[in-house]
Amino acid sequence: MGLAQDGSVLLAVEVVHGEGRPAVQWAGRVDASSLSNGLQTLNRQRRLNTAKLVGLLPSDAARLVAIPAPDVPRSEWADALRWSLRDHVDFEVDDALIDVLEVPEATQLRQSRPTLTVVLPREKFVQVQTDADDAGLHWTALDVPETALRNVSALGEEEGKAHALLAFGEASSxxxxxxxxxxxxxxxxxxxxxxxxxxxxxREGALSRASLEVLRTIDTFERMHSEVSLQGLSVVLPPGSGEDVLPLLSDLIYVPVRAFHLSEWIDLSALGEAHPWLTSGVNLADLCALGAALRPMAEAAGRQQLRFVDEREAAGAGGPWSAQMGLRWVGIVAAVGVSVGVGLSLWASHATTRAQQVEAELAQLQRSVSEPQASNVTRELEELQRKEAVQTQLRQVLQGNVSATSMGYSDLLVSLGRQTQPGLWITGLKVRGDGRDLELSGRMTSPSLLPAYLRRLEKEDRFRSRRFAQIEMRDTVMEEGSAPSGVTEFTLRGRDAAERMATQKETP
Structure with missing residues (x-):
């Protein structure tokens, strides 16, 4: 199943592959203020837990760079090209995820081996992985718009010839x-x-600009890949396009131009009239979601696929923590805290009952003794008085502990469990005494998430009267000397915890 976000809408297309044309089995679109929210909504409708999900990265997430292959074994291309890519992208490549697609050698006479290298910033990768985990899902693979549209264009190729496909989108083409x-x-x-x-x-002005870019691309293709001829250009016309669009493009572009009709390449009969956005006309986002769903078919045909491998995760560092994962741990800790509190409550109840029995025995003994008794009676009275003092002290201590534990600590954990923030999760909680000595630690994908989380936390009764007096933040570094991972760790301390920490630092 291919999934692509188009503005505030999440598109999903499920394709089956047989001996003939691929067929769309199901398609859907849901409102999505964010990818995580859209996945959760779609999961409730379609139960995606068992589906093989291919996610489409936004067009501005990764960079596709045409660069010659290095003179090293194929398995080492990504690492060898990392240094060269610094001059081609506007972000750090030291910890970026890189994969390389080799251009078919049969297209040119040159001895060099051209490649199309995809560079994905780590923070983009972490975010899309976290969005899926927040929805309880897992990506089978991630694709970019160029490779997704490639899978659609390949359906219209003629034997031995190249094929061009132009699709118009909401923001660009x-x-x-x-x-x-x-x-x-x-x-x-x-x-x-x-x-x-x-x-x-x-319309004419836009078509002139588009035609100029198409001509530049075709001219470059014919010069660099002279061993292959271009069969023509297929154009995906947006719904409601003017009738003169195709003739205008044909006049401006010297290769054969034809309109793209999805039903000629893909079987849409299973949809009927339920999804007019696919059956009556498509745009770039629709085709990219469809192209992502065609990935298994392309992979079975032996075509190259992008595989973004997180080397840190492969080395055992583990994947990105999510808000849902943090919530699960908070829930477990809260359950343990409640269980401990209930146990202590039962213990305190038993101790109180025993103390009351001792008090009753003592009162009865005191009433029966009106005159000085023998020494053995005096000793027994003193022993009972001592037991009463011990039981009273024990009851007071237990009542204090139960109050702090079952009422204070578990409520803190339950309050934390109710408040979740995508991209931010809690990793530790330390509470001493009556709860005023509090230390809260966690991780987040961006420091800008913390203020909003604290404002939400203040709405909880157990946190409304508490104020954090100290905050510490630092970037997470997986190994000494390596670059930051894009995840920031934070620690919040209450007044008592901050004073205790300051005292510990001052003590030699």
Whole structure:
């Protein structure tokens, strides 16, 4: 199943692969203020826990860079290219995830081996993994729009020829050229799909800009990949496009131009009329979700696939913590705290009953003794008085502990369990005495999440009267000398805990 977020909507397409054309078995779209919320909503509707989910990264998440292959074994390309990529992207590549797609050698006469290298910043990878985990799901794979659209373009290829596919989206458009099912070239074009449905003047201007970018790409393809001819360009026209769009493009572009009809390449009969957004017209996001769902079919055909491997996780460092995982641990700790509190309550009740029995025996003995008795009676009275003092002291101590534990500590844990913040999770809680000596620690993907979390926490009765007097934050570093992991650790301390910490530091 392929999933792609298009603005505030999450698209999902499930495809089955047989001997003939691939067929869309199910399609859906849900409102999604965030990827995590959309996945949770979709999971309630479709039960995605057992599905193989292929997630589409946003177009601005990763960078696709055309760069020659290094002179090292294929398995070492990603590491060898890391240093060269510094000049091609505007973010740090030291801890970025990198994968390399090789361009088919049959397209050119040159001795060099061109590649299309995809660079994904670690924080983007962590965020999309955390969103899935918050929804109780797991990604089978992650794709980028270029490779997803490649899977669709490959369906329209003629034997021995390359094929170009242009799709218009809400924010921009994407052009890909494929050969033998592999991606050869890709270009993002800053032309919105809404321009195709606007006034004639605006439409003609947008088509002129798009045609110029298409011509530049085709010219570069023919110079670099002269051993393969281009069969033509298929254009995905947005719903409501003017009738003159295709003729205008045909006049501006010298290769054959034809309209893209999804039903010619993919069987949509199972949908009926239930999903007009697929059957009557599609845009770039729809095709990318469909292309992500076609990944198993492309992989079975032996085509290269992106595999973003987190080396830190593979080395045993573990995946990103999520808010749901933190909530699970808080729930476990809360359950343990409540159990301990109930146990202490029962113990205190038994001790209180025993103390009352001792008091009754003592009162009866005191009433029966009106005159000085023999020494053995005096000793027994003194022993009973001593027992009474011990039982009274024990009852007072237990009542204090039960109050602090069953009422104070468990309520703190339950309050933490009720308040969750995507991207922020609690890893530790230390409480002493009556709860005023409190220390709370956790992790977050961005420091900007902490103020909002504290405001929500103040709404809880057990935290409304508490104020944190000290905060510590530091970037998480997996190994000494390595770059930060993109996750920030924080520690919050109450007044008593902060004073105790300061006293410990001052003590030599």
């Amino acid at each position: 994407l052009l890909v050229i494929t050969y033998q099912g592999e991606l050869v070239m890709a270009r993002h074009i800053e032309v919105q799909g809404t321009a195709m449905t606007s006034s004639s003047e605006s």
